[in-house]
Amino acid sequence: MKNLQFDLLQGNLHINHGSILENVFAQELASKNIDLTYYDQKKLGELDFVVQDQNRIHIFEIKSG
DSSP states (O other): OOOHHHHHHTTOOOSOHHHHHHHHHHHHHHHTTOOOOOEEETTTEEESEEEEETTEEEEEOOOOO
């Protein structure tokens, strides 16, 4: 597995920014005591976060571009 922290510290900007943004988003949700749920079903697709708020469900797919 590639060491993303090392690449960042070395100034390598050719990294997967999406993974960094997913982590930032996860930290923000976790700081608000929101349970994190990830859905990955190869046939149907991937959702980065599914958050239930009272009677609503919010679906998030984080993109860097």
